[in-house]
Amino acid sequence: MAQQVRGVVARAKGEPVTVETITVPDPGPGEAVVKIQACGVCHTDLHYKLGGINDEFPFLLGHEAAGVVESVGEGVTDVEPGDYVVLNWRAVCGVCRACKKGKPQYCFDTHNAAQKMTLSDGTELSPALGIGAFIEKTLVHAGQCTKVDPDADPKAAGLLGCGVMAGLGAAINTGGVGRGDSVAVIGCGGVGDAAVAGATLAGATTIIAVDTDPRKLEWARGFGATHTVNAKDTDPVEFIRSVTDGNGADVVIEAVGRPETYEQAFYARDLAGTVVLVGVPTPDLQAPAIPLIDYFGRGGALKSSWYGDCLPSRDFPMYVDLYLQGRFPLDKFVTETIGLDDIETAFEKMHAGEVLRSVVVL
Template sequence: MRHKARGVVARKKGAPVEVLDILVPDPGPGEAVVAVQACGVCHTDLHYREGGIGSEFPYLLGHEAAGVVEAVGPDVGNVRPGDFVVLNWRAVCGRCRACRRGRSQYCFDTRNARRPMTLEDGTPLTAALGIGAFADKTLVAAGQCTKVDHESDPAVVGLLGCGVMAGIGAAVNTAPVRLGDTVAVIGCGGVGCAAVAGADFSGARQVIAVDLDSRKLAWAEQLGATDLVNARHADPVEAIRTLTGGVGADVVIDAVGRPETFQQAFYARDLAGTVVLVGVPGPEMDLDLPLIDVFSRGGAIKSSWYGDCLPERDFPALVELHEQGGIDLDAFVTERIALGEVETAFDRMNNGEVLRSVVVL
C-alpha cells in the first residue's frame, strides 16, 4: 500500500522546486515511515537542486528533520510507532571494515530504505541523503531514526540531523577541542556557528570567529565567540596570529570548504595545531599547498564527516545538554516557514540572512 503525502521536489537541475503529491510505501523489513514535524533548509538541499551532488533527478529534498514514527516494518527493534525521533543519514551497518574496527563514524555501508517514494505517476524519487523530509511523511531505514526526548521542539532538535551536528561534532569529536585551547572558526553560517558553540562548550579559552558578513559574526558571538574577525577588513591569518600571541590557534576549523579558506586555516594554526575541514568542497576544487610547509608543521589535518558523530550516542546527549542550558540550539532557528516557502528560503540562505529556515509541518 502507498500513502499520499506532499513533498518538495526538484524535478531537474537548476529549476525551482515544486510542492507535489508523492506516494510513500508501507515500510518493508528494517524500515520505518515517519510523520515529519519539522525540517531545516540546508545548503546540501540546494546542492542537490543545482546538480552539485548527483544527477538522479527528480529529488525529494529535505534531511534535517524530526518527527514521529508512524509505522515500522518487520525486523525493527530500535523504534516503534509513536516514538519521537531525529532523522540521520548515518545508519551504520555494524559489519563493514570501519564498523568492525570500532570506527562506526566512518561506516562504508550506511543504510537507507530500499524502495523509493514516487510521484503519483510512478516516477521514482531520489531522497536527499536517503531521507527526503520536506514532506508530510517519509520512508527511511529504521537505523536512520534516533529517539530523543518527546517533549523537544522538532524545529530545534531536527537540526541535529545535519548542519548543527556537523559543526558541533567538528569541534567536540573531530578536533577534539580541549579545555584551555584557542580555536578559530572560518565561516560562520550554520555549520560554523555550531562549531563555535561546540568549541565554547568544550572549554576553549578563546574562540575566534572569522567571516565576511557582520551578521554572521554577530550570530557567532551570541553562540560563544570571544573575538570577531571581519575578513573584508583584515587578513584572517594575521588577525588570528595576532589574537593568539603570534603563534596561531591550537585548532582552526574551516567551515567553508574552499581552497583559499583551507590555506588560511592551515597557516593560522600553531605549529603543532590541528586543522579541521568540515565545509564541503566542490568536486572541481584543487588545493595548491607547498609540501615542505606540510612537512614543517606538526599537529594534524583532519576531515570531519557529519561531525564524526554516532547519532545514537550524540543526538540524545546534545538534546539533554540543550534542555539543561549547556548549548543554545534555539539560536539556530531564524524563522519557521511553510512547505511552499523552501525556494524563498534558499534565496535567504544564499544572501546570508538566516542561520536556518525551518519548515514546520
C-alpha cells in the first residue's frame, strides 16, 4: 500500500524549497523502499534547485543517504527488509559495453526505480540522482542499495553516497595515488578534503591543499594536508613546485571545475604526472587555452573522475570498515545536523563556505 511521507521539493528554478507530503508507492519488480536515517546536503542538490542539472521540475532533493530497507519488490535478492544500506547512484546494469568489458565502475546504463514518487495531487517528482533522499522514506532501484556494517553512524556513512566518495575515489581510483607520492588538491570543500583524506590513506607523503579560504585550508590540514597555500596571496603553481623539488606534484586533483584552476592543475604537475578533474563545471565553461605543444611536451595523463570511479558494492563496505577501524575520518565531514525544515538555510551556509556538510537526521 502506498505511503504518505514528508520530503523536500524544489518546485521551480531558484525558488525556496518546500517540505511537502509525498506519495511513495509499494516497490515494484527490482525496487526497494528505504527508510532514511540521515542524508547529507550536497552541492549537487543546490545545482538541481538552481536549474543547473536540467529543467525536469519538481525535484525531490537529497541523495547522500543511509537508511534501512523497509520492503522490496519482486525479484530482489541482494537486499532484504532490515538491511542497513548506503544509497548510490550507480546501480550497474551488467550488460552495457562498460560492464561487459569488466569495468562496471563506468556503467553507461545505471538503473533507477521504474515507478515515480508523486506530490499529493499526483504530480510526478524527479528524484535527485535517481534517489531523492530528503524524505522519510524513498523508492529506489534495489541496486542502489549497498549493504554496509550496521555499526556505522548513518550521519557519516551516508556521505559515501556522493561527495566523499567522489573525492576519495578521485585520489585513489582515478589518480592512482600511491605510497610516497606527492599530491596537490585545488579546492578544499567536501570533495577536495575527501581527496586529501584519500591521498593520506593511500600513503602520499606530500599533500598540498590549495584554496582561497583560510578556514577551508585549516580543514584540509585536519584531513592530512602537509602544506597549504592561499591562492589569493601566492601563485599556487610556483608554491607546489617549491615543495616538490621544483618538479610539480605526481597527482594534481582539481575539485573546483573552473578553467583557471584547471590550468593551474595542468602546470602544477610533474612531467608525466596526472591531472584529475573531479570538480563539476557548468555547461557554459570552456577549456583553458593551453598551447598544444604543452600537452605533448608534458606527457602524463589528464583524467576526469566520475563518482570517484567507484564501484559501490566494492568500495562502500570497505571504506565503512576503515571508518569503524578508525583509519578513515568520516565523522570529520559532518559540520552540523539539521532537520528537513532546515534545508534552505543549509544551502546558504554551504554556498558561503561555512560548512563541509550539513546532515539531515530523520
